[in-house]
Amino acid sequence: MRSKRIVHTPVLLHEVLEGLDLKTEGSYIDATGGEGGHLKEIAKKVKQALGIERNKEQLARIQELELTNVVLEKGNFAEIEKIAKKHGFENIDGILFDLGLSFWELVHLKKGFSYKKDEENLDMTLDETGQEKASDILNKYSKEELYEMFSRNAEEPKSEKIAEEVVRQRREGKFVNVSDLKRAIDSVFGAEDRRVYSRIFQALRMQVNNEKENLEKGLEGAVKILKIGGRLVVISFHSVEDRIVKKIMKKNNMELITKRISRYDDMSFERSATLRVAVKKI
Ligand SMILES: C[S@@+](CC[C@H](N)C(=O)[O-])C[C@H]1O[C@@H](n2cnc3c(N)ncnc32)[C@H](O)[C@@H]1O
Structure with a gap:
């Protein structure tokens, strides 16, 4: 039973x-x-x-x-x-x-939803309907599109700086896992800030899943x-x-x-x- x-x-x-x-x-x-x-x-x-x-x-x-x-x-x-x-x-x-x-889902899907899971891939898809993964968005969107996404979905005051940093960082190596995105955020803020992580990760998840x-x-x-x-x-x-x-x-x-x-x-x-x-x- x-x-x-x-x-x-x-x-x-x-x-x-x-x-x-x-x-x-x-x-x-x-x-x-x-x-x-x-x-x-x-x-x-x-x-x-x-x-x-x-x-x-x-x-x-x-x-x-x-x-x-x-x-x-x-x-x-x-x-x-x-x-x-x-x-x-x-x-x-x-x-x-x-x-x-x-x-x-946050704990078990292992799709990079949480900033606490450094090694997980930045996927964030909730189903199999063919959406772009979070890493695709970070590697592909223009600076303006990234800015729009962070400011509209997260209302993050430093969205422009984060968008600039994402574009700069991806020239050195593609975004793959959670720690890559945290590194970009840290470069803007000069220190770890869990509230910003939380907002930016959520903004990305909202975009991936429409x-x-x-x-x-x-x-x-x-x-x-x-x-x-x-x-x-x-x-x-x-x-x-x-x-x-x-x-x-x-x-x-x-x-x-x-x-x-x-x-x-x-x-x-x-x-x-x-x-x-x-x-x-x-
Ligand atoms: C906060 S949880 C709900 C928890 C639930 N009320 C309970 O008591 O267990 C939200 C759920 O909605 C699902 N979800 C998110 N977007 C959805 C959508 N567009 N259509 C259907 N389900 C969705 C998520 O996969 C997740 O399982």
Whole structure:
């Protein structure tokens, strides 16, 4: 008999379940399955739920939980409307987006997501859809493109200097692993700065995986398939993401019932979670 895996405590669990306003007969979607932490708790309270997950290793971990009333789909939440239709999920009561990476992915995928893993290759792809790897971007983008990426995705004040340093350093040798990028950042700051590492690594990951565009599409799709009165619950870890969340909720005239709950996620990696809950009105 297979031993049951212990699932981590999902971020803001109580607030998420309350935000979704779960009803036994309702129809719910977890757009970011992850470890299955939230999904498992949702599944205990409702008849059927749909879980979407982009990363195949993560999906396999959710499958191990053997949640009999959960339909799983490997896919990108940007396609939420199509995926929901495919599985007959319509007039949805509640949809959850818990953005970013799970702690497990950060530790086990070995794709250079974390600045703490010097020897890992700078890959950062979450699925196999043929995106450029992080190292390709660093080795190929022009100085202006690198500047745009760092300033827009990370809001890093020294983006221009970092972009210049990346271009200078790659003339000496291509970017391959995590320590190469840290070296470029250190040259600009003159010392190690974990906050800057964190911001720049996140900016690169967002670029590799097209995260801002996916989020916009995913949220727009989610609003379309929610029923009137349905709930959209979003946890973000970055002001750039949170701004997109607020924009889409406002644009669709949703009522923001939980304006903002922020919680420092100590289990995880130096990040602070922001939860927003909105109701579809029209
Ligand atoms: C923070 S984790 C979710 C954790 C989950 N709520 C739990 O309790 O275990 C975010 C997950 O979303 C997945 N993900 C990221 N972008 C995605 C996308 N565009 N479509 C579907 N899943 C995505 C990641 O692979 C990761 O597993």
